[in-house]
Amino acid sequence: MPTKKPSPILIALLVAASQFMELLDGTVITTAIPRMAQSFHVHPVDLNLGITGYMIMLAAGIPLSGWAAERFGARTVFASAIAIFTGASLLCGLADGFWSFFAARILQGLGGAMMVPVGRLVVLRKTPKADLMRAMALLTWPALVAPILGPVAGGFLTTYASWRWIFFLNLPIGLVGLLSTLVLIDNARPEELRRLDWTGATLSAIGAVTFVYGASLLGTAAGSVALGAAMLVVGAFAGWATFSHARHLRAPLIEFGALRAVAFAATVRGGSLVRIAISSVPFLLPLMFQLGFHRSPVEAGSLLLVLFVGNLGIKPFTTPMMRRFGFRTVLIVNGALLTATFFGCAVLMPQTPPWLELPLLLLAGMTRSTEFTAMNTLAFAEVPPAGITSANTLFNLCQQVSFGLGVAAGAILLRVGHGLFGPPQAPLSAMDFRFAFVGAGLICLLGVMDFLRLDAAAGAAVSGHRHKSARSAV
Structure with missing residues (x-):
């Protein structure tokens, strides 16, 4: 007896929940920074590295997401990404020093970099054209809601509980997401696998990271204008090099x-x-x-x-x-x-x-x-x-x-x-x-x-x- 295929809308809901969790963690700690700085005995400005490092890892890891899904299967990569992100959230909540927290945030960013793009890829592959508008509408709300609710939720938890609960709340969400992934998503892979384009991966990661970081420096009062401008130039050049490199390959990463x-x-x-x-x-x-x-x-x-x-x-x-x-x-x-x-x-x-x-x-x-x-x-x-x-x-x-x-x-x-x-x-x-x-x-x-x-x-x-x-x- 053939098994019933999971509804594309259920898959879209699963991916939307994981995307919400990832985007929320990008903004939720902004209002908790003073309390966290007290816990780690550092200056509040130093904790900006926790936000920047997280965003940089997201940008650096995304180019590898499509290749990884083809090479290892979407279910394997998506489930692994949720597990990494959830485990890193636990480590963030347990961190007793700034550098252990920073390392956990880097790990969190790596999980998020694979989680959202691979989830979106699964939705695009499994959803018929007629249902695509409904599915994409579900994937849109996390990007709109998370940046607004993040600071509010962070402030509430920090005031009435502890900043550590910002990260502990990811644990039940991540566990449910992991179990749902194993049920709803298959592990199909293409017959012909692409070799990893190391040059394209390196150039695209450099371009994304330096461009975002350079712009961030220009927007910070303590940031160096010269360094920020130089990073933007490097990012733009790396982006052009990625495009030029891809034109000469049969199967480029991007x-x-x-x-x-x-x-x-x-x-x-x-x-x-x-x-x-x-x-x-x-x-x-x-x-x-x-x-x-x-x-x-x-x-x-x-x-x-x-x-x-x-x-x-x-x-x-x-x-x-x-x-x-x-x-x-x-x-x-x-x-x-x-x-x-x-x-x-x-x-x-x-x-x-x-x-x-x-x-x-x-x-x-x-x-x-x-x-x-x-x-x-x-x-x-x-x-x-x-x-x-x-x-x-x-x-x-x-x-x-x-x-x-x-x-x-x-x-x-x-x-x-x-x-x-x-x-x-x-x-x-x-x-x-x-x-x-x-x-x-x-x-x-x-x-x-x-x-x-x-x-x-x-x-x-x-x-x-x-x-x-x-x-x-x-």
Whole structure:
């Protein structure tokens, strides 16, 4: 009697849960840093290495994810990644010194680097085109929710329990995820296995790490501008070298052929700019409310949760919206509204009444969620099955770098604005944040303009949208 295949939606839920766990750990310790520094008897600034090291390992490991899934099987790699991530979480919670904690965070980043890309690859392989929008919508919410809930959850656990529970909570989630992986995911591998492209792996890792780290240095007050700029140059050169190297190999680690698909290219090129802008918001908003408007951390956190409400509230409507209007229209019109929310945040003032603030933040959450879902779904709508693995690796690498650059871009814009509008030693003002939000809005607008190149029927096989010309031909 044949066994029933697991539902693609169940697999998508499993991958979404693992992605949420990985993204949450990237931000959850930000509010716990002072208490952790006391436990380790170090300066709070030193603990930034715990965040940076984690993000760097994520960026460095992603290029190997597709090859590892083909070589060892998706179930083996995904289960191993969850086990490594969960075990490293336990070590983080038990750490009794800074360097043992830093080593555990590096291990955690390695697990996360394999966990999310391989999970997404499984979803893309197992989900029929007709169900892809629903599955990708499930994979979108962790990227929207985790950066907002992370600092709130970290602050709550640190205040009412212990910072160690930030990591211990991963243990039951990881155990359930590991058992579910063994049941839901098979270990199929292609008949012809690729040899590992060591040169491509090295170049892509160097490019991702140096670019993200260089941007982070430029956005830090104590960072060296010269070193940060040099790292950006090295990262850009390594990225170009990775592309050039791939053109001369039959089976490179990262295949750029998927960029020939207009839809995929738009979601990588313009989509990366949109993601950078969106990722700057959870960094800029709490700082603006606290430092620019002199509000309490509790009030700032509560206002940020309005974004979360908008993210979830629009979810039931995103799929019907894309089916009715098509990807191109949704990405452009919703992208314009998203851009407007950045400019709206720029004109907020300390005396702005809540009845104006709350609808703006709600709209920002709704448009963020819709744009993310549309971009992530359209990306693979026109990629042939043979190119899914390479396209997924490239997409995840660009997405991770974009998330890393989001906070850096927000910090850089703040530094530039502060240099223009205030004395160097003066505290940040509302004008500094106004400049930062305008800059982030222009980055978003530039990315949205790239979607003008899309065909009106782009991704119709996935969305089910029937353009006017297609309907009239029936």
